Amino acid sequence: MSNLIIRRAHIKDGEALKDIKISGGKITEIATDIQNDNNSKEIDAKGNVVLPSLIESHIHPDKAFLEDRKPNKSGTLEEALKNTAELKKLYTFEDVKKRAEKVLRWSILNGTTIMRAQPDVDPYEKTLGVEVLVHLKEKFKDVLDMQIVAFPQEGIIQSPGVLEMMEETIKMGADIVGGCPYSEKTMEDTKKQLEVVFDLAEKYNLPIDMHADFGTNADDPQNTCIELICDMTIARGYQGRVAIGHVTTLGSLDPEVAAPIFDKIAKAGVTIVPLPVTDMFMTGRTERKNIPRGMAPVMAMMEHGVNIAYSSNNIRNAFTPFGNADLIAVGYLLQVSQQMGSADQRRAVLDMVTYNAAKALGISDTYGLEVGKNADLNIYDCDDISNLINDQPLIRYVIKRGEIIVQNDLTRTMASVLMED
Structure with missing residues (x-):
């Protein structure tokens, strides 16, 4: 299993962004500015919501x-x-x-x-x-x-x-x-x-x-x-x-x-x-x-x-x-x-x-966005958990036991340009 760090993840509304460190298929650390001391692959969540599977x-x-x-x-x-x-x-x-x-x-x-x-x-x-x-x-x-x-x-x-x-x-x-x-x-x-x-x-x-x-x-x-x-x-x-x-x-x-x-x-x-x-x-x-x-x-x-x-x-x-x-x-x-x-x-x-x-x-002991739990996570293209269902956002990544199994590349369409402030 590979090592992974997710940077700048929105894991709770109203709280600062966090990094999530994954090793051996498990979440091993959640903190700000985690050091990449073992050449882990990195994903920049860019402030997007991260949820458990x-x-x-x-x-x-x-x-x-x-x-x-x-x-x-x-x-x-x-x-x-x-x-x-x-x-x-x-x-x-x-x-x-x-x-x-x-x-x-x-x-x-x-x-x-x-x-x-x-x-x-x-x-x-x-x-x-x-x-x-x-x-x-x-x-x-x-x-x-x-x-x-x-x-x-x-x-x-x-x-x-x-x-x-x-x-x-x-x-x-x-x-x-x-x-x-x-x-x-x-x-x-x-x-x-x-x-x-x-x-x-x-x-x-x-x-x-x-x-x-x-x-x-x-x-x-x-x-x-x-x-x-x-x-x-x-x-x-x-x-x-x-x-x-x-x-x-x-x-x-x-x-x-x-x-x-x-x-x-x-x-x-x-x-x-x-x-x-x-x-x-x-x-x-x-x-x-x-x-x-x-x-x-x-x-x-x-x-x-x-x-x-x-x-x-x-x-x-x-x-x-x-x-x-x-x-x-x-x-x-x-x-x-x-x-x-x-x-x-x-x-x-x-x-x-x-x-x-x-x-x-009956899987609460292994499930969740917490240290020690399985690294089964989704990264969504939105920055507000309370509006995630309203937004119906694209899933940027699906991660299973620390491995990326789905990745969707976001493209800057003309529609998105027109909606910008």
């Missing part, structure tokens, strides 16, 4: 780029599941690999070098998605750290053999036990699935990552499982080891009803992962007016101490016909939809896709 905490590379094959004309979850199930029957290793690899490459180019991927494990795809991502995890290991979730999209109780396939994928290399409680036919089976998921996670001492409460009807018990999950988390001693994507139904609760639930989520140490593009595209389809945003209430949960980490979820398929694996763009949508307009709130949105996501993935 973005983290994609919930994404489905195996299902990416399927929209053109079978569009979701109604935009509903029901049609998305139906269309995708039909397409999964036709999957081959090379097909899934080609589409998933494209997502990984786009992610890296957009400054994401840490990812939690969620391939389906079900009667249609079987274990193929996990097999492909285990292969890609090894192929991209020098530029991308990947965790793999065994995700039972079609349920466990209603889909005989899926539990056995999930256990098989853990032996292949899946790192996380997934769950999808709303996929079962009855509330009784939903409860059974939750027990099975926790049992499997305990057996292999693995974290849990679920899709849950994906709707707007707070009277539907299968889409109001968050309290049950939190109770199980506490009872099983799994605090800090459970993440849940979607949880949009929470946005339909009255504040006085929701507040104690938020407190319970915080007590259980459960991370909530809103998926803004999918959540707002798919929910509220039956409403005729005042259509809800269909999002978990981010700011209210933050006020109660809940860890929030947003993500992309899907890229151009029946669930989400948008996206380019750009988490800064997704953050723009989140801050607008959640009315997070102040400078502190906009910085909090960036925390969701960096430090909060690291906590969700």
